[in-house]
Amino acid sequence: MSAVRKQENSDEALRVVPIKKQAAKVTAESAATKKQSTSVAVVVDEAVVLPQLAASAAASRVEAQVIDLDRIIGEVTNVIATTKDHYKCIMFTDLESSTEYKRSMGHTKGYMRNRLFCDICEDAVRQQNGQVVKRLGDGVMVVFEHAIDAVMASLLIKRGIASHRKKLKKVVGSMNYRIGITCGYVKEIPGKPKDYIGHAMDKGARIQTHARRNQILIDEIVYGLIHTKIRDYSDDILIGAPKNVSLKGVGVSTLYEVSPKQLGLESSLSARMRNMFRS
Template identity: 30%
Template sequence: MTVLAVLLGLFVIATIGLGVVAIVLRVKLGRARAEVARLEEERLIVAAPTRRRPPRAIRRATYAVKAVAETADMLRTHGVQALVASSIDDLTQWLREDRAAVERATAPDGTVTMFFSDIEGSTELNVSLGDRAFVKVLTRHDEVMRAAIEQHHGEVVKTQGDGFMVVFRWPTDALRAALDVQHRLATDRGRLRTHAVRVRIGVHRGAVVARDGDYFGRNVALAARVAAEAEGGEVLVSNDLREALIDSTEFVFDDVREVELKGFTVTEQLWRVAPSPDDR
């Protein structure tokens, strides 16, 4: 009877312990979800005041899943005590860092300047050079792009093949980077000069939606369409961006064209950009 009583007591204690752990987890996850939801309400969604935000349920679900996953990982790795003792700030640090990255790319008026680029005729160049040589050319192209972007305070959002999507806080930095890229490519003494790599660049500014380190919205699509209209070696900008720099003497907008951009119903004015004569 004594042994049975001891075993029964241990079973009761274990059951109570598991119940306590379950309660702690439930409370911890509840606090995490609440904090993440609160931070999401404060999170900078870079958009004009009249632009609608993504549905709240979608936003909260996304970050709640992230919080639950991180909490489970902490429990598996460090146990219940570490979970109970950990700070909510650690759990949500990823969100604060994401918000800081968005703020770095946002001008005081709530706009972001977007820069898209790609290599003109890259498929034909790949076929003519062969895969191995083309990869070497592409590597050098990426080095030139990133050096110019970093020097002018740009943030690479993503790359795809030979294409770049970059955001800047200020239109002047975006145009300086674009012109710097073209200058570096034209004067490169290595593979880029030998194989005549020509990059087309399009720049536009406007209100966008930022989510998970990426940018979405009509203005992002328009910026990509502007780049598609550019020719190799050319920097092309939207009329909105030109108007933002209309008083600047640093850049020359020396050609204008009326175009119908795919997916847009209104004809757009696009301007070719060159540095001022003093900078050439």
């Protein structure tokens, strides 16, 4: 009887032990499978996220088409030949030291500073019936139908920045700039956006680079168009003495500084001393 019980106990042990081992084996296999599936998932996710730097298929040099240069030359020539000249007043604005600012403060804050300046310029331009042709990163290129509108827009920019200088300094630091204005015939190149070419565009850019910090410069053409109208604003606007300067690639030109009377001329000794100590 005891032998039978012993045999039964032995059979039960034999039946139990394999079950335990099998469970352990299944658990190990499940863990391995789970680990493998997790690794695959990670690889797949990385493959989705990472940029595909290699081409999916090798480029065929035989099938590559040569650029149709004659077609491109024909299209460009036709656009220029069929575009009429327009007499416009051109204004260029530029924010000082934007590259150095981004290097020291970072590109995010540099973008914010540039964006604020361009938005201030565009708001003033819209109020004076101007058209922003393009943003130049840290400035704008603008055209006006009338010289007096361009001058009034530039003065509005100067007043706006001066009146909010403390607030702007808290947000993005100092915001110093240069503005140049001229008038002349230009070609309006169609497209989205439109563009303009011509000697007057080059001259406007050169006048802007010649300006001092926070200075607005106009040339003899603009002065000739506005000097009679400016008398209506004589209580609010200052015009500096004429100064002959040589503009690179343009030639000699006579430039005048314009400024709101309450802010004074940047070419004055007091303004130069103020700018010297302004951060």
